[in-house]
Every structure is written in C-alpha cells, then in structure tokens.
Amino acid sequence: MVAMTPAGDYRTSYRADTTIFPTRNSRIALFIGLALLCCAPLLLGRYELSLLINIGFLGIAALGLNILVGFTGQISIGHAAFFGLGAFTSAWLHEHLGIPVMLCIPLAGIVTALIGLVFGAPAARLKGLYLAIATLAAQFILEDFFARARWFTGGVAGRMTESPVLFGFAFDRDETFFYLTLAWVVIMFVAAANLMRSRDGRALVAVRDHYLSAEMMGINLAYYRTLSFGIASLYAGIGGALYAHYLLFVSVEAFNILFSIQFLGMVIIGGLGSVMGSLMGAAFMVMLPEVTQWGAEALAGSAIDQALRLGASISFLREMVVGAAIILFLIFEPDGLARRWRLIKAYWKLYPYSH
Amino acid sequence: MRKLPPKETNQGGHGGVAGEEPILSAEGVSLRFGGVKALTDVSFNVRKGEVFSIIGPNGAGKTSMVNCVSGRYRPTEGRILFDGQDITKLGPNRRAGLGIGRTFQNLALFGHMSVLDNIMVGRHHLLKAGFLRGMVYWWGGAQREELAHRAEVEEIIDFLEIQHVRKAQAGTLPYGLRKRVELARAVALKPKLILLDEPMAGMNLEEKEDMARFILDLNQEWGMTVLMIEHDMGVVMDISHRVMVLDFGRKIAEGLPEEVMAHPQVRRAYLGVDDEAVNPAEIDA
Numbered sequence: 001m002v003a004m005t006p007a008g009d010y011r012t013s014y015r016a017d018t019t020i021f022p023t024r025n026s027r028i029a030l031f032i033g034l035a036l037l038c039c040a041p042l043l044l045g046r047y048e049l050s051l052l053i054n055i056g057f058l059g060i061a062a063l064g065l066n067i068l069v070g071f072t073g074q075i076s077i078g079h080a081a082f083f084g085l086g087a088f089t090s091a092w093l094h095e096h097l098g099i100p101v102m103l104c105i106p107l108a109g110i111v112t113a114l115i116g117l118v119f120g121a122p123a124a125r126l127k128g129l130y131l132a133i134a135t136l137a138a139q140f141i142l143e144d145f146f147a148r149a150r151w152f153t154g155g156v157a158g159r160m161t162e163s164p165v166l167f168g169f170a171f172d173r174d175e176t177f178f179y180l181t182l183a184w185v186v187i188m189f190v191a192a193a194n195l196m197r198s199r200d201g202r203a204l205v206a207v208r209d210h211y212l213s214a215e216m217m218g219i220n221l222a223y224y225r226t227l228s229f230g231i232a233s234l235y236a237g238i239g240g241a242l243y244a245h246y247l248l249f250v251s252v253e254a255f256n257i258l259f260s261i262q263f264l265g266m267v268i269i270g271g272l273g274s275v276m277g278s279l280m281g282a283a284f285m286v287m288l289p290e291v292t293q294w295g296a297e298a299l300a301g302s303a304i305d306q307a308l309r310l311g312a313s314i315s316f317l318r319e320m321v322v323g324a325a326i327i328l329f330l331i332f333e334p335d336g337l338a339r340r341w342r343l344i345k346a347y348w349k350l351y352p353y354s355h
Numbered sequence: 356m357r358k359l360p361p362k363e364t365n366q367g368g369h370g371g372v373a374g375e376e377p378i379l380s381a382e383g384v385s386l387r388f389g390g391v392k393a394l395t396d397v398s399f400n401v402r403k404g405e406v407f408s409i410i411g412p413n414g415a416g417k418t419s420m421v422n423c424v425s426g427r428y429r430p431t432e433g434r435i436l437f438d439g440q441d442i443t444k445l446g447p448n449r450r451a452g453l454g455i456g457r458t459f460q461n462l463a464l465f466g467h468m469s470v471l472d473n474i475m476v477g478r479h480h481l482l483k484a485g486f487l488r489g490m491v492y493w494w495g496g497a498q499r500e501e502l503a504h505r506a507e508v509e510e511i512i513d514f515l516e517i518q519h520v521r522k523a524q525a526g527t528l529p530y531g532l533r534k535r536v537e538l539a540r541a542v543a544l545k546p547k548l549i550l551l552d553e554p555m556a557g558m559n560l561e562e563k564e565d566m567a568r569f570i571l572d573l574n575q576e577w578g579m580t581v582l583m584i585e586h587d588m589g590v591v592m593d594i595s596h597r598v599m600v601l602d603f604g605r606k607i608a609e610g611l612p613e614e615v616m617a618h619p620q621v622r623r624a625y626l627g628v629d630d631e632a633v634n635p636a637e638i639d640a
Contacts, residue, residue, distance in 0.1 A: 014505045015498075191490035198489030198497045199482040202468070206476045209465035216425055217544065218451025218480035227486065273467070 056181035059282035064235025070272035072228035073208030078139030084255030086240025101164035109238035116233020124222035271336025384433035411601035456546030466526030477543025
C-alpha cells in the first residue's frame with residue numbers, strides 16, 4: 001500500500017524521503033507515545049506493567065520471527081526453542097562466567113544467533129513444508145537438549161536467574177524493569193526498521209518475492225536465507241534473555257511447540273512483513289486471554305455463564321480464543337493488524353469521505 | 356514503426372558504437388535435459404557495443420541460450436566467455452558483479468516492494484553495507500551509501516519515465532509499466548551486457564516504440580551491449596546490428612538483419628517448407 005501523505009508535504013531531499021516516520025504528525029505521535037510509555041510506571045498498576053513487559057520481550061522475539069517469515073518468506077516452527085536458548089544462555093553466562101546481566105542479554109542474543117545459523121543452514125536448500133519439518137526438528141532437538149543438559153539448564157528443576165544491575169541500580173521491580181524492556185524494544189525495532197530500508201533488508205524481501213530474479217540481481221540465496229535465520233535467532237535470544245531476567249526463573253518446560261505456534265500467531269495477527277505489526281501481534285496475544293478472562297468474569301452469574309460454565313472452562317477457553325483469532329485473521333485480515341491500522345489512519349485522514 | 360536513421364555500414368550500425376572485440380562468446384554450447392536437446396553446439400560472439408538479437412520460432416532454445424548466459428542453466432557442453440573470463444560454471448549471483456543484467460520473458464518483479472525498492476535491489480552488488488551496518492543506518496555509512504545510490508537510481512527513473520509510479524507497489528502496475536520497471540532494475544546493475552528476453556511481448560505499438568527508444572538509448576548513450584530475444588520482426592530489423600537465428604536448438608543463421616531475413620533456412624523455419632516460395636535446392640546448398 002502506498003503511504004498516505006497529506007497534500008503539501010513535499011520532501012525536498014532523498015534523506016527526508018527515506019525516514020522511518022514519514023510525516024510530521026507521525027513523529028509527533030511517536031514522541032507522545034514514547035513519553036506516555038515513560039510515564040507508564042507512574043500511571044499503571046503492577047499487573048498492567050507486567051503485561052506491558054511481556055508484550056515487550058515477546059514483541060522483540062516476534063519481530064525476529066517476522067523478519068524470517070514475513071520478510072524473507074521462510075518458515076520456522078521452532079522459534080520458542082531459540083527464545084528458550086536465549087533465556088538459558090543469559091542465565092548460564094551470568095552464573096558461570098560472572099558476566100554482568102546487562103552484558104549477558106546481548107551476548108545471549110549473539111550466541112543464539114550463531115546456533116540459529118547452524119539450524120538455519122538447511123534453509124539454504126529447503127523450502128516450504130520441508131523447511132517447516134526441518135525447523136520442527138530444531139524445536140525438538142533443543143527441547144531435548146534443555147531437558148538433558150543439567151549443567152546448562154538445571155534440568156527438571158530449572159534455573160534461577162538474577163536481575164540486571166547497572167552502576168548499582170537494580171532493575172528488580174516491574175517499575176524499573178519496564179524501562180529496560182522499553183529500551184531494548186526501541187533498539188531492536190529501530191534496528192529492524194533500519195535493516196529494511198538498507199541493502200540486506202531489501203535483499204531478504206527480494207528473496208521472498210522472486211528468488212530467481214533476486215539471484216540474477218546478484219543476491220546470494222543461500223547466504224540470505226541462512227542469514228535471516230541468524231537474525232531471527234538474535235531477536236529470539238534477546239527476547240528470551242529479557243524474559244529470563246524478568247521472571248528470575250527459567251523452566252525447561254516453557255519452550256514447547258505450542259509456544260512456537262503462538263509466536264507464529266503473533267506474526268500472522270500482527271501482519272506478516274510489518275515491523276510494527278510484530279509488536280501489535282504480541283500485544284494482541286498477551287491481551288486476548290486477559291480480555292477473555294475479563295469477559296468471562298463480566299458474564300459471571302448470567303444465563304450464558306450458567307449454560308456454558310464459563311468459570312470452570314476459562315483455562316481452555318483462553319486457548320480456544322487464541323486459535324479462533326488466528327483463523328479469523330487468516331480469513332478476514334491476512335495482512336494483520338498493521339494493515340487494519342493503516343486503514344483506520346486513512347479513514348481519519350479522509351473523513352467524512354470514504355475514498 | 357518509427358523510421359530509424361539509415362544504417363550506413365554493417366557492424367558500425369547506428370552511431371557506430373559497436374567494435375569488433377567480442378564481449379560475450381559462446382563456444383559450442385549444448386544443453387540437454389535428459390533426452391531433450393534444448394541447444395546443440397551453438398557458437399556466437401556478441402561484440403562490444405552492439406545490439407544483438409536472437410530470433411527463432413517458439414521452442415527454438417532462445418531463452419535457454421539466454422539462461423545459459425545469465426547462469427540459470429549450466430551448459431552440458433561448451434563454454435561461455437564474458438569479457439575474456441570463462442563464466443560457464445559461475446553462479447548466477449556472481450554474474451551481476453561482472454556486469455551482466457537481464458530482464459525476464461514473464462515478469463519477475465518483486466511484487467510487494469515499491470518500484471523504487473525494486474530498482475534499488477538492482478544496486479545490490481554495488482552497495483557495501485551489510486546487515487549490521489544497515490541496522491545502525493546512521494553510523495557506519497549505510498545512509499550515505501543509500502542516498503548516493505538513490506540519486507543515481509533517480510536518473511534511471513527519469514530516463515525510463517516512471518517517476519509517477521516510483522512509490523507504487525510493483526505488483527499493482529499495468530503490464531507495460533512493469534516491463535519498464537524491470538528494465539530499470541536491470542539497468543541499475545550498471546551492466547556492460549544487458550540481456551532482454553522479449554522486451555516488447557504483449558505491448559501495443561506505442562509502448563513498443565517507447566521500448567525501442569529506450570533500448571537504443573541504452574546502447575548508444577549508456578554504452579551497454581544489448582543481447583535481445585524478440586519476436587517482433589519489425590523491431591528486430593530496425594534496431595539490431597546483427598541477428599542470430601535458432602531453430603530446434605541449432606544455430607541456422609547469423610549476420611546482418613537483411614542477410615538473415617533473406618536466408619532460405621530462416622524462411623523455412625518461420626514459414627515451413629513451401630515449394631513455390633523456396634526452392635529446396637537452395638536450402639540444401
């Protein structure tokens with residue numbers, strides 16, 4: 001879709017034409033949004049903050065998967081395993097090598113990226129369903145590794161972690177950890193937006209859209225297909241590391257295939273091939289069970305509640321709603337929330353006209 | 356068809372840019388898919404600065420030949436030299452850097468990218484910033500590089516008259532424009548040799564005239580050697596310096612356009628054997 005820019009907004013330099021936020025209004029909205037987020041710990045309760053933190057680290061990991069699935073057109077159903085690998089790596093690096101947690105987080109991302117490159121190597125040759133099965137293998141290999149490698153993961157007991165500390169300041173409460181997550185979200189999303197407007201980002205999209213002509217344009221298919229796994233794993237690793245140092249405990253069972261499917265759900269719902277869509281998808285996936293719960297509580301005692309026993313079935317009702325959301329999005333809005341958001345913006349801009 | 360200035364000499368052609376030196380040589384190229392012989396012992400030279408056309412009936416192996424040059428297929432036998440270098444076994448993505456660009460018979464644009472991004476992909480091998488420098492855009496030179504190449508790409512956009520669609524999604528454009536964007540993308544590679552696979556297929560007269568003008572300008576002003584497959588004989592005759600004819604994977608003629616058209620075997624390949632039109636004795640000679 002062509003970006004809708006207001007009349008009279010002329011760009012007079014190529015620099016102005018290649019900015020991430022194209023109009024003045026979008027930049028103002030960005031600053032207001034960031035300012036509001038910075039005030040969030042003052043305005044919101046503990047629980048709401050923890051939801052925002054969840055959206056943050058899941059959003060980072062979802063963005064990684066979106067670079068792989070949405071931008072490069074590959075598929076991975078083992079993303080949660082890399083998320084877990086990041087979590088364990090960061091915890092292990094801190095405990096065994098004594099590296100400060102603040103450094104462990106990016107290091108975990110790099111280690112995960114390297115492992116991701118290894119598992120991404122088949123992607124240079126496989127496509128579609130076959131690649132999906134290969135990544136499924138990655139999921140199970142890593143899950144099995146987590147369960148067996150007691151030295152690394154603490155085995156069944158799991159692994160305790162510690163809060164990040166920077167110059168004596170501990171990010172050990174929701175109010176402070178929120179800022180750390182926010183900083184990483186901003187860094188990782190800006191990096192992705194930058195990537196997409198430079199050489200290698202375009203190459204990834206070219207590989208997705210038409211790999212034969214991409215090759216004729218001088219793009220090394222094997223390199224970019226593998227690289228996209230590496231970048232996806234980098235994001236998963238950093239998201240996972242934040243998760244580990246937020247929950248302060250990493251359990252082996254958390255990173256199963258269902259979690260991987262949830263990441264795919266975030267990417268589909270948010271919008272394949274959209275940077276901001278990844279965050280929207282993560283927000284949707286975090287908020288949906290909350291809304292379901294809230295809906296069930298609101299209906300408590302009513303005729304519907306009595307007929308369906310909502311109170312008793314709330315746990316699997318949450319799972320079902322997530323599944324239904326993915327299906328409905330695939331049918332009615334395959335381009336996800338990102339496209340819906342663009343349509344809403346266009347609607348306001350053109351009001352009261354429809355076109 | 357617009358009348359071009361008369362061709363004074365043979366290989367000099369319009370403007371006299373073509374030299375004698377070959378930029379591309381195919382030496383005894385054969386291509387087999389199992390039992391199917393797509394190409395049999397095809398040899399030809401494309402000289403620096405000329406417009407060289409390959410013609411022939413459907414299924415003659417024209418696109419196979421171009422695919423061998425661009426690296427999509429690897430010849431079963433024979434070798435291909437570009438600028439004196441043997442490229443027979445070189446991967447397709449390495450050839451862009453050497454200076455071979457191409458367009459496709461069936462459109463092969465990146466449908467979801469903007470026209471501008473499509474053309475910028477053509478700059479891939481000229482840009483240096485990898486993904487890490489891309490991520491930190493402002494530091495490390497990625498932005499400087501992007502803007503410098505953007506300026507050059509804009510010149511190509513101006514030349515091909517696609518300014519009005521530069522921000523449009525490539526997949527939504529009408530056919531004639533898409534062909535032009537594809538040409539722009541190939542030109543962005545800064546190729547020495549540009550391979551055009553049926554650049555005018557499915558176009559109306561006006562679009563064909565535009566395309567012929569672009570090809571001539573590329574050849575004369577931008578100094579690119581053009582290797583073209585085309586079915587429109589009027590265009591081929593008007594703008595080619597030399598023509599090669601393929602039939603059933605074999606080269607049956609090569610030479611100046613008018614020579615080739617008068618060649619009895621070419622007439623037989625195109626029109627079939629007709630006793631009245633062509634004397635069989637002439638063919639076997």
